[in-house]
Amino acid sequence: MARFVFITGGVVSSLGKGIASASLGALLQARGYKVRLRKLDPYLNYDPGTMSPYQHGEVYVTDDGAETDLDLGHYERFTGVAARKPDNWTTGRIYSDVIAAERRGDYLGGTVQVIPHITDKIKEVIQAETDPYDFVLVEIGGTVGDIESLPFLEAMRQLANELGPQRSLFMHLTLVPYIASAGELKTKPTQHSVKELLGLGIQPQILLCRSDRPIPENERRKIALFCNVRPESVIPALDARTIYEVPLMYHREGLDQEVLRHFGLSAYGEPDMTRWARIVQAVKQPEGEVTIAVVGKYTNLLDAYKSLSEALAHGGMAHNVRVNLDWVDSQIFEDDSAAVARLEKVNGILVPGGFGERGAEGKIEAVKFARERRIPFFGICFGMQMAVIEAARNLLHIKGASSTEFGACPEPVVGLLTEWLRGNEVEKRAAAGDLGGTMRLGAYPAALAEGSLVREVYAGAPVIEERHRHRYEVNVAYKDRLEAAGLRFSGMSPDGVLPEIVEYPDHPWFIGVQYHPELKSKPFEPHPLFAGFVGAAVKQARLV
Numbered sequence: 001m002a003r004f005v006f007i008t009g010g011v012v013s014s015l016g017k018g019i020a021s022a023s024l025g026a027l028l029q030a031r032g033y034k035v036r037l038r039k040l041d042p043y044l045n046y047d048p049g050t051m052s053p054y055q056h057g058e059v060y061v062t063d064d065g066a067e068t069d070l071d072l073g074h075y076e077r078f079t080g081v082a083a084r085k086p087d088n089w090t091t092g093r094i095y096s097d098v099i100a101a102e103r104r105g106d107y108l109g110g111t112v113q114v115i116p117h118i119t120d121k122i123k124e125v126i127q128a129e130t131d132p133y134d135f136v137l138v139e140i141g142g143t144v145g146d147i148e149s150l151p152f153l154e155a156m157r158q159l160a161n162e163l164g165p166q167r168s169l170f171m172h173l174t175l176v177p178y179i180a181s182a183g184e185l186k187t188k189p190t191q192h193s194v195k196e197l198l199g200l201g202i203q204p205q206i207l208l209c210r211s212d213r214p215i216p217e218n219e220r221r222k223i224a225l226f227c228n229v230r231p232e233s234v235i236p237a238l239d240a241r242t243i244y245e246v247p248l249m250y251h252r253e254g255l256d257q258e259v260l261r262h263f264g265l266s267a268y269g270e271p272d273m274t275r276w277a278r279i280v281q282a283v284k285q286p287e288g289e290v291t292i293a294v295v296g297k298y299t300n301l302l303d304a305y306k307s308l309s310e311a312l313a314h315g316g317m318a319h320n321v322r323v324n325l326d327w328v329d330s331q332i333f334e335d336d337s338a339a340v341a342r343l344e345k346v347n348g349i350l351v352p353g354g355f356g357e358r359g360a361e362g363k364i365e366a367v368k369f370a371r372e373r374r375i376p377f378f379g380i381c382f383g384m385q386m387a388v389i390e391a392a393r394n395l396l397h398i399k400g401a402s403s404t405e406f407g408a409c410p411e412p413v414v415g416l417l418t419e420w421l422r423g424n425e426v427e428k429r430a431a432a433g434d435l436g437g438t439m440r441l442g443a444y445p446a447a448l449a450e451g452s453l454v455r456e457v458y459a460g461a462p463v464i465e466e467r468h469r470h471r472y473e474v475n476v477a478y479k480d481r482l483e484a485a486g487l488r489f490s491g492m493s494p495d496g497v498l499p500e501i502v503e504y505p506d507h508p509w510f511i512g513v514q515y516h517p518e519l520k521s522k523p524f525e526p527h528p529l530f531a532g533f534v535g536a537a538v539k540q541a542r543l544v
């Protein structure tokens with residue numbers, strides 16, 4: 001039966017609870033344990049699918065089509081365990097289920113309340129499908145002290161009581177700030193944050209203390225004394241040069257040993273950290289560097305492209321190079337046509353996923369530049385759609401070519417999808433239906449054309465499976481004309497209806513994909529498309 005580690009955060013947000021949880025998962029896995037990670041988010045949205053990336057960063061999509069918090073991306077990248085729908089719950093989704101049950105009459109005669117109905121539901125979802133695992137790590141979004149997270153914390157308090165200490169552990173992430181005027185690290189915020197937890201009936205057993213410098217032994221003892229934990233369980237969590245160093249750093253500070261000691265498993269030797277040491281080595285000592293321009297809309301909010309920037313870094317690891325990212329707001333190409341010259345200096349151009357008309361013309365300009373100047377180009381989802389519109393306008397001279405996402409248009413090269421096949425089932429959407437959870441979501445197969453670049457990139461695989469998240473689709477009615485003009489449709493849905501991949505065979509490296517390959521890339525298993533794209537950029541860098 002699974003043991004549960006509940007991970008909370010205190011003092012301030014943005015301490016990196018997601019990376020901390022993912023790193024503990026990686027450490028336990030490196031000791032041979034089977035792990036699963038989950039995230040509970042206190043906000044009221046059913047899922048983050050309808051939220052702007054400015055609000056909540058990237059929406060991470062799972063194989064089974066759930067739109068989830070970006071921390072699930074960290075979990076997958078650090079452990080390789082594919083996240084699934086039951087691994088991310090929000091307050092909204094919990095309430096939605098409880099209210100649906102109430103309407104069905106499941107509680108007939110009863111008053112439905114936060115305790116026990118909401119808390120019971122939370123306990124149920126935490127424990128669902130956990131039997132095959134040794135450890136289930138459950139991260140609670142937000143900061144202890146928020147009103148919103150109270151039902152989650154109460155549910156965990158109850159659950160820990162029911163499971164007992166042999167099967168439950170609370171780990172709390174806090175901040176130990178350095179106060180320059182005093183020249184000291186301060187432990188008081190941590191003490192207060194733990195007090196807050198104690199007030200809710202929760203005694204954390206392990207404290208992970210974020211700090212920008214080493215925490216002296218006497219400060220560790222002080223925290224231990226005031227917070228009722230063993231001094232060895234006060235784990236300094238110092239800033240890392242790369243997130244992939246965090247598992248190694250936590251191991252050095254004894255985190256995994258403390259967790260195992262708590263569960264009475266401490267006699268089990270050392271974890272195998274070679275994979276992490278190799279990754280950190282590749283990040284710290286690259287043999288060269290390339291610069292990739294990412295031409296998008298949310299370029300001032302890097303959390304919006306979390307998986308993308310990680311996948312590009314993984315692509316660099318595959319070639320032992322550092323990948324510098326030049327984030328370019330595509331609108332600058334619309335305001336000033338000379339601005340596109342900025343792309344002359346880069347070794348590759350990537351147009352990522354996106355929504356809405358703003359900046360679209362600038363992205364089309366960037367595609368044109370990459371195509372004409374023979375600079376390696378990678379278009380992802382919206383980026384692929386813009387590449388196809390660019391081809392229709394500039395190679396086929398269809399002036400009115402556009403996407404119906406921007407309004408009705410005479411030549412819908414990219415159009416709304418209201419019906420498609422998932423396996424043998426038809427999925428249908430009404431054009432004016434709900435926006436939440438109704439895109440083409442999750443894993444779908446694509447058949448790769450023989451002799452294509454993409455088939456070579458995927459090591460000859462005839463069929464691949466990748467994750468999708470989009471409402472519009474390249475219109476297959478334009479396929480023959482575009483192919484005649486040189487744009488090959490090298491990946492199609494198995495029924496031949498949905499274009500999945502396009503490429504220019506006469507270009508050094510130009511690929512557009514309708515799906516999001518960045519979601520499946522891992523540091524120890526760089527995605528072949530990102531490895532291929534960065535490889536092409538390396539070649540380009542040597543040519544100029």
Ligand code: GLN
Pocket residue numbers: 352353354355356380381382383405469470471472473
């Ligand atoms: N906005 C486009 C669509 O909905 C592309 C989405 C994306 O890039 N994820 O089809």
